[in-house]
Amino acid sequence: MVGLTPPAARSLPTLRIVGVDANGNEHEIDYRAWNPLSLEELYAWLNRHFFRMDAVSQDRVASYLLQLSNHARERAISQGGLHFPNRWLGPLTAPTHMLHPAIWSHADGVPHNPFIGLRIYQESWDLEVGASAPAKSQRVLAYEYVPQ
Amino acid sequence: MIWLSSNSLVQHWNRFWYGLGSPTNLAAARIVFGFTSLWVLVSRNFAGMSGLPSEFWSAVPASASWRYFDFGGHPALERGLEWAAGSALVCAIAGVLPRISCFIAGMLLYHLAPLETIIWTPNPYARGLTISVLALLTLAFSPCGDRWALKFAHSRGQAAERGDYTWPLRLIQLFVAQIYFFSGFAKISHSGWRWASASNLRSWLLYFSEEDQVRVFHTLGRWLAERPLLCQVIGVGTLILELGFITVLFSKTARRLLVPLAAVFHLGILLSMNLAFLNVPQLLVFVDWDVAAAWLRRKSTYLFGAAVEGAQF
Numbered sequence: 338m339v340g341l342t343p344p345a346a347r348s349l350p351t352l353r354i355v356g357v358d359a360n361g362n363e364h365e366i367d368y369r370a371w372n373p374l375s376l377e378e379l380y381a382w383l384n385r386h387f388f389r390m391d392a393v394s395q396d397r398v399a400s401y402l403l404q405l406s407n408h409a410r411e412r413a414i415s416q417g418g419l420h421f422p423n424r425w426l427g428p429l430t431a432p433t434h435m436l437h438p439a440i441w442s443h444a445d446g447v448p449h450n451p452f453i454g455l456r457i458y459q460e461s462w463d464l465e466v467g468a469s470a471p472a473k474s475q476r477v478l479a480y481e482y483v484p485q
Numbered sequence: 486m487i488w489l490s491s492n493s494l495v496q497h498w499n500r501f502w503y504g505l506g507s508p509t510n511l512a513a514a515r516i517v518f519g520f521t522s523l524w525v526l527v528s529r530n531f532a533g534m535s536g537l538p539s540e541f542w543s544a545v546p547a548s549a550s551w552r553y554f555d556f557g558g559h560p561a562l563e564r565g566l567e568w569a570a571g572s573a574l575v576c577a578i579a580g581v582l583p584r585i586s587c588f589i590a591g592m593l594l595y596h597l598a599p600l601e602t603i604i605w606t607p608n609p610y611a612r613g614l615t616i617s618v619l620a621l622l623t624l625a626f627s628p629c630g631d632r633w634a635l636k637f638a639h640s641r642g643q644a645a646e647r648g649d650y651t652w653p654l655r656l657i658q659l660f661v662a663q664i665y666f667f668s669g670f671a672k673i674s675h676s677g678w679r680w681a682s683a684s685n686l687r688s689w690l691l692y693f694s695e696e697d698q699v700r701v702f703h704t705l706g707r708w709l710a711e712r713p714l715l716c717q718v719i720g721v722g723t724l725i726l727e728l729g730f731i732t733v734l735f736s737k738t739a740r741r742l743l744v745p746l747a748a749v750f751h752l753g754i755l756l757s758m759n760l761a762f763l764n765v766p767q768l769l770v771f772v773d774w775d776v777a778a779a780w781l782r783r784k785s786t787y788l789f790g791a792a793v794e795g796a797q798f
Contacts, residue, residue, distance in 0.1 A: 340675060351698070373529075373531075373537070375601070378601065378604065382604045386604075397538060398540045398541070401537075425527075431524050431528035431763055432763075433612075434611050434612065434760060434761060434762075435759060435760060435761075436699060436702075436759040436760070437698060437701070438700060464692060467691075467695050
């Protein structure tokens with residue numbers, strides 16, 4: 338917020354981690370899946386350190402993240418649903434500095450097939466066009482994890 | 486020139502830090518910081534951060550680890566420390582050994598808070614506990630348990646001087662006020678006055694309304710972004726509020742105007758940009774709790790009095 342947004346292209350880069358199922362379909366992942374990490378800290382760490390790591394270390398991290406996302410997915414489709422970081426406070430849990438939508442709040446919106454891999458994209462879009470126009474967004478695959 | 490004489494400055498200085506203070510306001514600060522710290526503490530998983538795979542900790546500088554005594558791979562220990570911090574905060578709120586409780590909570594939060602970000606930065610700014618650590622440690626060295634505390638908390642042999650209630654509250658108010666001042670200062674020093682331009686504000690409003698990973702509220706941000714004049718007013722108004730907020734330390738009028746305005750300002754940011762500021766409840770340290778308590782007493786007397794009269798008929 339302290340900085341100026343890029344004046345000309347008005348495009349801001351951001352990361353996105355998606356789960357990949359056995360059919361090759363990509364699925365968005367709820368921010369609560371990364372507990373104990375918050376989405377901001379995870380993305381900041383990925384940007385600063387992950388992409389400089391050797392392949393073995395990257396795969397170990399990705400394996401951990403895949404495990405977290407599948408565990409959260411199972412919880413989200415279970416009776417109890419996916420917990421907020423503090424399960425007793427629920428939605429009254431103190432948010433992180435940036436808010437995030439809880440996209441796995443209803444079991445209907447949760448992928449039922451397990452994720453077998455993860456992809457990390459670097460995305461940007463023209464602010465004047467809007468993020469809801471996917472054809473106008475730039476999406477670069479920065480990393481892919483498919484366990485052997 | 487008279488105002489600037491050294492004698493006069495010393496008088497102003499002494500009046501500011503050691504003027505007549507209220508034990509109630511200091512106790513309120515203890516409770517406010519106790520509650521907000523506890524809320525953030527129980528909302529985070531610091532122990533889980535300690536238990537992350539070693540790859541996450543591989544780039545943490547040794548200086549950062551030693552500075553906070555934060556080392557990866559000790560989730561059970563960190564869990565115990567979380568419970569200890571939580572217990573100390575409950576005691577601080579209730580006024581059970583308030584100074585010791587505040588000290589323990591402050592020290593433990595100094596250790597725990599950086600765990601949230603240490604894997605990429607040792608500075609846990611804007612995560613909700615930085616000011617709390619400073620405030621709790623300040624409270625630990627003040628007679629913060631002389632009001633709104635359990636009876637057996639009063640172990641003092643004699644009542645504190647009225648000035649003893651002033652400096653800690655002033656210091657805590659300064660901690661809160663400087664957040665705004667340095668936020669405004671950082672905008673000017675980093676981006677210059679152009680930060681307040683309508684186009685810059687418009688871009689930020691659009692970004693937080695369009696990025697689907699942070700988009701919880703999206704109507705107000707887009708609505709504002711389509712109105713350049715409003716964007717300009719928000720930009721300039723933000724800088725005026727942030728740089729001017731420091732005046733609440735010296736002026737009752739500024740306090741009455743700017744403190745509620747700051748709360749509205751944060752609500753606006755939340756609804757238009759999806760950014761939460763967890764320190765908002767800490768603005769309550771600017772409330773005169775003696776006045777508020779007297780007002781409440783009057784109201785309750787009036788209400789209960791009316792009820793009793795009603796019951797007699």
